[in-house]
Structure formats: C-alpha cells, structure tokens
Amino acid sequence: MPRRLMKGNDALSEAAVRAGCRFFGGYPITPQSEILEYLSWRLPEAGGTFIQAESELSGINMVYGAAAAGFRAMTSSSGPGYSLLQEGISYIASAELPAVFIDVQRYGSGLGDIFQAQSDYWQATRGGGHGDYRTLVYAPASVQESVDLIQLAFDKADEYRNPCQILSDASIAQMMEPVTLPEMHEHDPNAEWAVRGKHGGDFKRVTSTMYYIEDFDAYIKNKYDVMAEREQRWESVQVEDADLVLVAYGISSRICKEAVKIARAQGIRLGLLRPITLWPFPVKGFAEVNPDVKAYLSVELTSLPKMAEDVKLACEMKAPVEIFLGGAKIPESTAIVERAVSILKEQR
Amino acid sequence: MTEKRIPELLVEPNKFCPGCGHGIINRVLAEVLEEMDLAEQAVGSLAVGCACLMMDTFGTDWIQAPHGRAAAVAVGVKRVRPECCVFTYQGDGDSMSIGFSETMYAAIRNENITAILVNNGIFGMTGGQMAPTSLPGQRTTTSPKGRDAELTGQPLNMINQMKQLPIGYLARGSVASAKDINKLKQYIRSAIETQMNGGGYSMVEVLSPCPTNWKMNMESSLAHIENTVKSVFPVGEFVKNGERTDA
Ligand SMILES: Cc1ncc(C[n+]2csc(CCOP(=O)(O)OP(=O)(O)O)c2C)c(N)n1
Numbered sequence A: 001m002p003r004r005l006m007k008g009n010d011a012l013s014e015a016a017v018r019a020g021c022r023f024f025g026g027y028p029i030t031p032q033s034e035i036l037e038y039l040s041w042r043l044p045e046a047g048g049t050f051i052q053a054e055s056e057l058s059g060i061n062m063v064y065g066a067a068a069a070g071f072r073a074m075t076s077s078s079g080p081g082y083s084l085l086q087e088g089i090s091y092i093a094s095a096e097l098p099a100v101f102i103d104v105q106r107y108g109s110g111l112g113d114i115f116q117a118q119s120d121y122w123q124a125t126r127g128g129g130h131g132d133y134r135t136l137v138y139a140p141a142s143v144q145e146s147v148d149l150i151q152l153a154f155d156k157a158d159e160y161r162n163p164c165q166i167l168s169d170a171s172i173a174q175m176m177e178p179v180t181l182p183e184m185h186e187h188d189p190n191a192e193w194a195v196r197g198k199h200g201g202d203f204k205r206v207t208s209t210m211y212y213i214e215d216f217d218a219y220i221k222n223k224y225d226v227m228a229e230r231e232q233r234w235e236s237v238q239v240e241d242a243d244l245v246l247v248a249y250g251i252s253s254r255i256c257k258e259a260v261k262i263a264r265a266q267g268i269r270l271g272l273l274r275p276i277t278l279w280p281f282p283v284k285g286f287a288e289v290n291p292d293v294k295a296y297l298s299v300e301l302t303s304l305p306k307m308a309e310d311v312k313l314a315c316e317m318k319a320p321v322e323i324f325l326g327g328a329k330i331p332e333s334t335a336i337v338e339r340a341v342s343i344l345k346e347q348r
Numbered sequence B: 001m002t003e004k005r006i007p008e009l010l011v012e013p014n015k016f017c018p019g020c021g022h023g024i025i026n027r028v029l030a031e032v033l034e035e036m037d038l039a040e041q042a043v044g045s046l047a048v049g050c051a052c053l054m055m056d057t058f059g060t061d062w063i064q065a066p067h068g069r070a071a072a073v074a075v076g077v078k079r080v081r082p083e084c085c086v087f088t089y090q091g092d093g094d095s096m097s098i099g100f101s102e103t104m105y106a107a108i109r110n111e112n113i114t115a116i117l118v119n120n121g122i123f124g125m126t127g128g129q130m131a132p133t134s135l136p137g138q139r140t141t142t143s144p145k146g147r148d149a150e151l152t153g154q155p156l157n158m159i160n161q162m163k164q165l166p167i168g169y170l171a172r173g174s175v176a177s178a179k180d181i182n183k184l185k186q187y188i189r190s191a192i193e194t195q196m197n198g199g200g201y202s203m204v205e206v207l208s209p210c211p212t213n214w215k216m217n218m219e220s221s222l223a224h225i226e227n228t229v230k231s232v233f234p235v236g237e238f239v240k241n242g243e244r245t246d247a
C-alpha cells in the first residue's frame, strides 16, 4: 500500500468512505469543516449522500434516519456543535443503532475558541445526552490512528449496535502526516432490523428498545458491562519499572511520549499510559504499571481536570494522582519532565 | 352498498381519545397507501405527541424521531433508500414549534418526502398547552385567559411559509365532514403520488379536533373547525405539480 501525506481531517474522511460510510449529514464548524468539504465531493463519487444540514440537530437526525435504514452513516462537529449532537446521540443509542460521531475538540465552553483542547472529555465519556447509555470513545493520537480507529468504530458500532465516537482535537485534525489507507469496503445495508418497508414481513419499529425488551435494566447494564470488559484499548510505554506514570491521550500523549524519552535519557524513570479508548477507560492497562509507582500525572489540555478522575478510579488511589493542565496551550515536553521531577522529589 | 373494509395496515384499534381526528387521518392514510400498493415499501417517521401512539397500531415500518426532528430523520431514510415511500406524521407542536426548522428545511431543499402535519391547535399529549397554531383568544393550559396574539404572535400558517417555495405539492384539508374527509384522501394521494414520481416535497396539513383538550364534544369540535378554524386556516390545494394553484 502506498503511503500518502494527508491532513488529519481529510484522512479521517477518506477512511470513513473506505469503511463503507455512505451517508453524512453535518454542519460546518472549525476545526472540523474539512470533513464536510472533503465528503461533499467524495461521498457522491463513492455512490453515497452528503448533506450540508441546516444545523447539527438536523444533521444528526438525518444520520439517525440513514442508520435506521441500515446504512453506515456519520456526522462530525466540534465544541458548540457537539453539544447540539447530544440529543440525537441519546436517541440513536436508545434505539440501538450503529453510527459514528466525530468530535474534533476545540477550546473552551460557550463559544470558546478554535484551538486544540481536550475539554469535551466528560461529554464524550459520560454521555452528554440524557438517560442511560454509553458510547465507545476512541482517541486517536496521529493521523494514521485516526484512519485506523474510524474503521474500527464502524465495525464496533455494528457489532454492538451502538453509536461510537472519535474524540479528536484540532492538532490531529489539522496536521499532515503520512498515512496508509485501507481498501474500499462495501457495507451491506440490509440488516434484518433495517427499515426499508416490510416487504411481506412484519413491520419494524425503530424506537427506544426499552419498549420491547423484557427486564430492560438488566439487559442494558449487561450490554455496557460486556463492552467495558472487552473493548479497553491502550498503549503503555515503559510503565513496568516507572516511578511516575504519565497518563495522556490524543495530542498530549505525543508530548508525553517525548517527555518519557527525555527523562529516561537522564535516568529518571517515567512511563506513559495512553488510553486509546476513553470509554471504556483502560483500567486493565494499570495492571501493567510498576506496583511501587510513586505517582501518576494526568496531562490534559483542559482548564479544569476531567480525565484525572478516571485515572484516580483506575489506579484505585494506590498512588497519588497529580494533574498537569495545558489549557489552550500545548505544553513543552520539558515542562512535563520538570513537573514529574518535582513530584518525585516531594514523594521522597 | 359498498363494502366497509378496514385497511390491513391498521393492525390494532387505535389508542386515541374518542372523537380524536388522528384516528380518521390514520384510516385515510392507510387506505391511500394500500390503494397505491405502497404499504410494503412505506417507512414513516414520527416523533412525540399523540401521533406516536401509531407505532403499534399502524403497520408500516417506523422510526421514532426526537421531538420535532421527524423531517430530518425521514430525509436520512429517503436519501439512502429512494425506492421507499417515506412520510412524516406529526402534530403541529412537533412540526411547527420545536421542529419548525427541520420541517421548513426539508421543504426548502425540496426533499422528496411527504409530510403530514396534524393541526389540532394545541399540544394534545402533554395536556393542552398552547401551540403555534392556537387561535387568538383560545384558552389553553398555558394561555388560561385566552391566547393573546399581542404577546405570543399570530397563529403560524405553515402553508403560507411554504407556498412560495419551489416544492411539489401543498394542501390543507380537514376531517370536519365526510366531504372534507374525501377531499383529504385526494390530497394525501396526490402528495404521495408526487413523491413516488420524484416530484419533490409534498405536505398536507390537516385540521383536526382534540375534543379532550378543547373541552368540547365531538360535534361541537367539528363545528368549531368548520365555523372558526377554517377562517384562520383555509383549506384547499396551494401547490400542485410544482405550480401554485392559488396565485
Ligand atoms: C425535547 C422535548 N420537549 C418536550 C417534549 C414533551 N412533549 C411531548 S408531546 C409534546 C407536544 C405535542 O404536541 P403536538 O405535536 O401538537 O401533538 P398532539 O399531541 O397535539 O397530537 C411535547 C411538548 C418532548 N417529548 N421532547
């Protein structure tokens, strides 16, 4: 397979088409608008449909319709638009339909700003919409991983009949890197549950499955328990002997990876745990960590800590969990090393 | 004598209140779909409000959309499955209040779907609050002294919003009399024909009683439509085969 130099958003879009996505309804917002721009010509070329909807609310509900009809469908947004998607995500989850949503996170609440950030962590992992549902949340750390994870997201969405999300950020979406793209995949839209007219069979009702499933509470808990057990993904870097383990995802994990290198060159035993799935949070990854680890450092590009709570739960507070907040600024790897060193000093 | 046949699409007795207009509209829609041989390829999109009681009683494929978004959901289905007969069925609160944007933009893009908008001038399911279509002076649970148009605006006339758009078909009917019901059936048939011929967006608004929340019996409800509602919301065809008929 030849490698190509591609921008994150473009690569993500092309990979979605190759994963068999044939419907996109969405609305422009920086820093994800290239996804709309790319799919506006690419989807029709591949025999699919692109609609620039009048709003994110409308876009996500078009996705709901196309997904109910059995087609691989997705939308993408950022920050304020991601808030508007939540209504639809809750409905799609409750109808147990597969679909994929991308949030290219931007900075701040309210209008915020367009720089990279990781502030939508809770909205993505706790379900920003109402009620009892979860979504698989994938956090790519490179353009290639964006390509790989969106394919996985479509497959997992089908496997569990549940929406899946890609939680990216402005840096990964806007940077160019070499990628290998997958082959074109065609998806069969004629699942037995897909609405397309009853054609002699029973009529189908796409609505909250709670209306039709006996002992729904147990059913839905089991569904998400199984996902939580099976779908944890992470990367660990030199955690087995680490005195301090950095925990970071997406763009901040790349800086942390560099920090580990710098520290190790100086004989400081840093390690990195990089969640690839944010829900389920890769609790199992913490079993690989040195049992005598002195501290964890959750590195997040937010103004208020969010992932740190999951880190605390995952390590069961067996070691202190410190927090490094980047805000809207991407931190220098050396600053992370400095902070790690001072934490280790205090621990002594 | 003609045989009195219940359409097979009505798989269970409806669950609407006695005297509700929804039951008649369901029946008319079922007859049209069966007569046009479309029952097997029909997909309906509805949301909340009393319309959602149809899910179990009206035997087409269904998707339940979030409140107001039925048109967007229908568009998602129709764009990927153009061979299906895709329709929305919504109350006025659903289609004209929270879902005004989705409803209008389906028309603005001339999406090839059929919208059925049931105008009963009130929010039925939630217990009789004011709707965009409530008449000036109408008492509802959120306009207990009668709707004050100075404060809340004039009733929304969706046909007026849509009729200057380049769309396929637009009509307003009613269930106030047998004659009206027969006309309504023609309108719904024309709307669905428009869709299946690729003629673009079609919408039929239906004036319908909500005896429960209007606090009237069925006879006086129908008389109220005839004598009062129709003067604010005139019935008839407004766009046919893409041409204005009232211009
Ligand atoms: C987002 C949201 N807001 C409010 C509601 C509550 N709700 C349910 S039905 C309804 C009004 C329905 O009125 P209409 O569409 O006129 O239908 P009718 O019941 O009169 O047939 C409302 C406000 C809801 N389900 N979802």
Ligand code: SF4
Binding pocket: B015, B016, B017, B019, B020, B021, B022, B050, B120, B124, B125, B209, B210, B211, B212, B213
């Ligand atoms: S509340 Fe009104 S609209 Fe709803 S079923 Fe009863 S009569 Fe019909």
